[in-house]
Amino acid sequence: MFVDASAIVAIISDEDGAAVLLEKINAAQSPIHYSSLVIFEAVIGLTRKKKASLYGENSPMPAGMIEEMQKLVGDFLDQINATEIDLPAGLHETALDAAKTFGRFVGHPAKLNFGDCFTYAAAKTFKSPLLFVGEDFAQTDIEVA
Numbered sequence: 001m002f003v004d005a006s007a008i009v010a011i012i013s014d015e016d017g018a019a020v021l022l023e024k025i026n027a028a029q030s031p032i033h034y035s036s037l038v039i040f041e042a043v044i045g046l047t048r049k050k051k052a053s054l055y056g057e058n059s060p061m062p063a064g065m066i067e068e069m070q071k072l073v074g075d076f077l078d079q080i081n082a083t084e085i086d087l088p089a090g091l092h093e094t095a096l097d098a099a100k101t102f103g104r105f106v107g108h109p110a111k112l113n114f115g116d117c118f119t120y121a122a123a124k125t126f127k128s129p130l131l132f133v134g135e136d137f138a139q140t141d142i143e144v145a
Helices: 005-012 018-026 036-055 063-079 091-102 114-125
Strands: none
Touching: 005 018, 005 036, 005 063, 036 063, 036 114, 091 114
């Protein structure tokens, strides 16, 4: 299983559906993977949410808060025994294919962005079902976890 940043943010933020995501992780029959890009996106997403709730949407992100969220994400990934995978050379080709097919750049309803395209490419390349939140990846040909 490949975990998208949206699933990490939802679980750590205890959003609606977090329990279902954790059940899927606990029931996973295959190893749980993530990439450096996923960590970056999850940390920034969590920091943005916390910063907005404390200081407002237009305030800058405090560096200490980024570090706090980085630790939280790292601890969570350790708890679920997830393993970081190295993104292989040439992964950009699959990510660009995703952008051309499912990207917001081309007006596809999935509206995959930069991070989404690389998550899609990693899940495809490693033939892993993808754990995510939202409807974006559901509108692609990705295997859903």
